[in-house]
Amino acid sequence: MNLKSRVFSLALIFGLISAVFLSLADFSASCDDLRNNVLRLHIIANSDSEKDQNLKLLIRDEILSMSETVFSDSNSLDEAVISAECSCEQIESIANRVIKENGFDYTAKVRVGDSYFETRVYDDFTLPAGTYKSLIVDLGAGKGKNWWCVIFPQVCLPIGNDASLKDSAKDGGAEIAYGAQRYIMRFKAVEIYEEIKNLLK
DSSP, X not given: OOHHHHHHHHHHHHHHHHHHHHHHHHHHHXXXXXHTTOXXXXXXXXXXXXXXXHHHHHHHHHHHHTHHHHHTTOOSHHHHHHHHHHHHHHHHHHHHHHHXXXXXXXXXXXXXXXXXXXXXXXXXXXXXXXXXXXXXXXXXXXXXXXXXXXXXXXXXXXXOTTOOGGGTSOXXXXXXXXXXXXXXXXXXXXXXXXXXXXXXX
16 A cells, blocks of 8 residues: 555544544533433432332332422422422421331431433433432432432423423433434443543542
8 A cells, every 4th residue: 555545544534533523522512411401300229129119119209299399380400409409308308207107217318419320211212321410319328229200301290291301401402312212322432431430530
């Protein structure tokens, strides 16, 4: 292969690599838009035992049943976060009541903070891996499988039958969430990148 052919081949390879990185950068920006415009409910069971997992679901049902009084007036992520922060004590009291009524001796701790999630599929949309603002309910040791949903927009709440991620995310982010089948490899690439970032923190 002469020098001119080598230079052309290297330029072609570099161009292809650059195109892939630019495409992923654009995809990552849309993922960030989703992450920055969603509030998730994150309930973490004490353990993976059947009893602890069942208790987690009972507490989930109680929290969702009172969601109308907490999140019905939230029209932005900031408002939803404030509502969640103001309700932490109430939600913690409800969780501890359910725990006691079912004969368990541990307690719940509720806070608003950041949670890392792998890529998750929920009904008709997918959320990319990464760190999300969350209403976190830790039950006991918090070592069991978790349950999550989106509480802003109110996608998983009784009050949010018509809610959609399109209500909070930009067009690019919404397209990714609802068209995940077109982005399977990109979701995987983002997940690997986010897992590395999370491990380095």
